Amino acid sequence: MTDAPVPFRDPRLPFAERVADLLGRLTLPERVAMLHQAAPAVERLGLAPFRTGQEALHGVAWMGKATVFPQAVGLGATWNDELVRRVGEAAGREARAMRAREPKVGLNVWSPTVNLLRHPLWGRNEEGYAEDPHLTAALATAYTRGLRGDHPVYWRTAPLLKHWLAHNHEWHRDTASTSVRLRVLHEYELPAFRGPVRAGTVIGVMPAYNLVNGRPNHLSPLLESELRTWTDRSLVVCSDAFAPGNIAGSQGYLPSHEEGLAAALRAGVDSFTDDGPLTLKRLNGALEAGLIDPGDVDRAVARLLDMRFLLGEFDPDLDPFAADAAFDTPEHRALALEAAEQAVVLLKNDGLLPLRPGTRVAVVGLLADEVKLDWYSGSLLRRTSPLAGLRERAGADSVTFAEGADLVRLRAAGGGWLRVPPAPEAPRAEAQAALDPALLSGRTDLPALTLTGEEAEATGLHLIDWGGGVLTLRAPDGRYLSAAGDGLVRASAEQPGGWVVQETFSLEPHGGGHLLRHLGTGNHVWVAADGLRVAAPPEEAGPEGEATAGAAGEPGAPQAGEVFFVETLERGAEAVARAAAEADVVVVVAGNDPHINGRETEDRRTLALPPQQERLWRAAHAANPRTALVLTSAYPYAVPEADATLPALLWTAHGGQAAGTALARVLFGDVSPGGRLPQTWYAGDGELPGMLDYDLIAARSTYLYYDGVPLYPFGHGLSYTAFDYTALDVRLDGEELTAEVTVANAGAVPGDEVVQLYARALRPSVPRPHRWLIGHRRIHLAPGEERRLSFTVPVGETFGFFDVGHGRWTLEPGPYEVQAGASSRDIRRTAAFALAGEPVPPRPVLRAGLAAASFDESEHIELTDLTPESGDAVTRAAGATSPATLRYLRCDFGQGVTGVRLRAARGEPGAARVELRLTGAEGTGSGITLTVPSTGDDYAYATISAPLTGLASGVGEVRLTLHGAVRVDRLEFDS
Incomplete structure (x- = not known):
């Protein structure tokens, strides 16, 4: 007879008992x-x-080769919960398979990112799904459902x-x-x-x-x-x-x-x-x-x-995922292609697309022959760039290419021309075969750049200006100039990358020429006896993930920089124009490198395309009006002139390993585009709130509150076919609302429609969104096919709002509307109805007082911590030159307010002033200025009491004005 296992090893016991035993x-x-x-x-x-x-944002990351799916914002553009679930399942299966051969692969997966894409200049925009909480929650639930698996006991990850x-x-x-x-x-x-x-x-x-x-x-x-x-x-x-x-x-x-x-x-x-x-x-x-x-x-x-x-760690014999674990399967490869196809968004089309067989295509642009990865990508097992995808689809003889990078050479003011010495080819071939930039970036066994006195030996470099003064320089064989750990500059990187990017430079006017600054170290390039050199970069430190020593980004000791004169051998725009003129159609592929100008640790500065890329699409269009612009990027751009000028525009996030094949299939109509924008595209920087302004209600930002006309609205995306919406019906059944709508493909080709269901409050008592998403469904319809779709939502949670006066979620009675359409600005059908709800009563300020953080409107304020452990207080915003104001609406003053008690703190010496104004019904009111002395500490609150001479009665408003540094907790009133 065998001994019974200790309780924590006994799979017959509930986990709670086993955890308690092991603990x-x-x-x-x-x-x-x-x-x-x-x-x-x-x-x-x-x-x-x-x-x-273990990072797995769009496939398993940081553990070597893996299936690479579109970026998270690209998955958001699919609006397809089931597809995203399957991507999560594939990532989970690969994590299990990779762990079987490498124990370092973790099963606690730090994904997905559900931070909302409130501001399109956020450097990590690529990591989120959408600016809308409903869509983000739905896609995150789908992705994590795939990662978790559906076993009743154990989790895949x-x-x-x-x-x-x-x-x-x-x-x-x-x-x-x-x-x-x-x-x-x-x-x-x-x-x-x-x-x-x-x-x-x-x-x-x-x-x-x-x-x-x-x-x-x-x-x-x-x-x-x-x-x-x-x-x-x-x-x-x-x-x-x-x-x-x-x-x-x-x-x-x-x-x-x-x-x-x-x-x-x-x-x-x-x-x-x-x-x-x-x-x-x-x-x-x-x-x-x-x-x-x-x-x-x-x-x-x-x-x-x-x-x-x-995760089954203590029950290895019961692992339900061992047979499920799989890596780089045909199914995963097909799923990567399907996801990339569904992520493509057709922004505009005046009939240029789809392309016809036999069309001679010029593929141009800085991303035309690229498959860019981001910080949370795995290493590519395979890749297809837009150029490769179009050559495969249309035939190599029908496709020409011009990158559009400027070809330059650098001459040193001290004499000599910059030269890239030849490098051994075997290691580079190995890196290309693995498609792993890390094999080359940072290498110190390659020769450093030198100066030569022979002009004929000067090396022509491809210069790409990514905007904001950031550029990369690439040698003729495709290697990027980079600084390795010893501070020498080499042509050694397959792509820009790394936590501290060592492949970016800037040109600074100086002495009639330019200083070349290496941005990874912050130091200028200078000429040493052993070659071109920058100060040695600091020891690196990783971001989220296993902690490593060191602190990234601190510049080394400054060195005297060499002055260089930049000579342009060929403008990239000229090469683009030549290629465009000889083609039937031009496809300009523009966008960003996810490691440059917008990434973790770095927000973007502007929505505009970099000037060099602006010049390229303009040159292409001037040479050939039949020009389409494909924006391949981790975030939106403001391209109003391109929209007004070009016959076709598309957007796709960086689409992973199958990006080029997917784009080619969409351009040629093998797949009708069905992606939809997961965030608003604005026409310019002036439409954006401040980077730290999270109050989208007051800032009127995102599709929920934005009052202007967007370049492309949330949910926007065109198709090669047309869809009709009919018969939107709404019915209430207790605590649930069901909306049904019929959608039909009225065009000649099959296609995907993303049916979007929005809600709207018609007579709200507080500012509500213009409309808010409550349901979505991506469906595929053949020509002439129609489908009746049904959406059921909980009434209170879906149509309610947070009542700040009573600190609770509430459903306000009154008229509402359900809207069905193809985007947040393309509403096809509406259905009005009434909800009973519960009227929102006035604030019971005499009984409950007034928490300062429960304001309805404010200016020049910021919320701060009431204590280090909990609670919120209100203070004047740092740097504000005007007093801070707070308004509290619909306050019930009863028969009249005779006195006030203000609880506040001021850590600084001296006193601050708080003006209080109560405006009651029928003109009643009173006002007083309270002095808050120094309490010696920001968390040392004092109560300042004062009588009120004028009686504010009935239902009215409280207005607070803060002069100086003061933290306000709450108000209490006497009657």
Whole structure:
């Protein structure tokens, strides 16, 4: 008779019992060690090491070759939940297969990113799905459902959502605080996370680097008060890389690292991604100081162990995913092509497309023969550029190519011409075969650039200006100039890339010529005895993921730069014009390199195309009016002149390994384009709010509130066929509303339509969106085919809003409308109806007082932390030159207000003034100026009381005006 297994090894027991048993067998030091990202093995219990974190945003990343699908924003453009689910399933299957041969591949997957694409200049725009919370939540749920699998007990992978909360900027991302008012929090930010959590498809979240309302996200009280109330299952919170150290470091929020990590653990963070020895030292120090206790440790470790049980770590013989694991299968390759096809958005078409067989095509542009990867891509197993895809589709004899890069050479003022010495070809061939830029970038065994006195030996370099003064230089054999660890400049990189990009330069006018600055180090290129040189770059540090030592981006010691004269041998626009003139149709492929001018750590500066790319499409069109512009990019551009000039425009995110084949099939009509924009495309920078202005209601931003005319609206996308909408019907059934609409293909070719269902409040008492998305469905219809679609939504959650006066979600009675259409500005059918709801009563200010953060309208304010642990206060925005104002509407003053008590704090010396004005019914009102003395600390609140001589009665408004630095918590009133 065999002995029964210890409880934690017994698969017959519930996970909760097994977790409790295993937790009880671990010593306190062993439990503390499990709080770090890289939990060590516990050999005496047979526990293997475990690492949280595996990137898989659009396929498995950072672990070598993998199937590379379109970027997340491209998956968002498909508007296809089922397709995105299958992509998640493929990524999960590959993660399992890769782990079988490499244990370092993790199964706690840090994907997807559900931060909303509120601002199109966000450097990480490529990582999100959409600017709309409904669409983002639906696609995130689909992707994580695929990653998780549908087994009733075990999970294929354990997906974790990024980044909690309101993270939509890279500028000072670890120190900048974003003000998120209550309505924006509950109506916009939280729903994108809530959907996947409620669906049970995610293991937890990762807090963002930034602060929200003055408090680091890693200390967010919403982790407990919101996130963990949405589900009854255990949720894991993993820190972002190095973020725990920021609390007492760059943020200076708490005075010591021990206090910072202790506060994060108490707030709900379970796994710390930071330097391992330092993290454990700080956590043990926090225990010794009594800042945390073993119970705090146990709660976090129990959640981490529960995740490991879900992944089947302790039941290897019951693994349901062993047979399911697969890598680079024909199905995955076909899915990558299908996803890339569905991501293509036709922005404009005046009949130029689709192309006919036999058309002579000139493919031009800086991205025409590129397949660009981003920071969260895997290494390509195979690639098809637009040029290769069109040559395959149309025949090589029918397709010509001109990149459009300027051909230049550099002459040193001190004498000599820049020369790229020949390099051994074997290593480069190996890198090309692997399609892995990391094999060449940073190499030190290749010869450095030198100067030659012979003009004939000068090397012509292809110069690409990416905008904003950032350029790359490429040698004739395709290698990019790069600076390696020894500071020498070589032609050694297959593509720009790396956490610190070493392949970008800028030209700075100087002495009649230019200094050549290497942007990776910040230093100028200078001439040394052993070749061209920059100061050695610093030791690198990774972003999210396993912590590495060092700090990226700090420039080395400055050196005297060489003055260069740039001689242009050929303008790229001239080559483009020649190719365009000889073709029937021109396809200009423009866009961005995801490692340059907009990426993690770097927001974009403008929506405009770089000037060099503007020149290329203009040159192509001048030579051949039959020109189509394909924008291949991680974000929107403002191209109003191209829209007004060119007969056809398309957009696709970087589409992964099958991007070129997919584009060619769309251009030639093998596939009718069906992608739709997942965010608004504006006509210019002047239409955008400030980068840190998260109040989309007041800023009137995103399709929800934008009052202007967008270049292309949210949900926009054309087809090669036409679709009719008829018979939109709405019916109410208790707490649910069902809308049905008939959609028919009225054209001559099959195609996909994305049916979009919106809601609108016709007589709201507060500002509501112009319309908001409540349902979507991508369908394929043959010519003449029609389909009746049905959407069912919960009434209260779908049509309600957050009532700031009472701190609750509410459904207001009155008339509403459901709208069905092809975009947010292309509404085909509407159906009006009435909802009973519950009238919103006035604010009960006499009974409940007035929380300062519950304002209806504001100017020049920012929200800040009431205490380090919880709550929000209001203060004047940093740098504001005008007083801050706050309005609170529909306040019930009863028979009259006779006095007021203001709770406020001022840490600075001296006093601040707060003007209070109460305006009641029928002209009643009163006003007073309150003086807030220094309380000595921003968190030391004092109560200032004063009588009111004029009686404000009935229902009216409170207006606060803040002069100087003061934190306002709340008001209480006497009657």
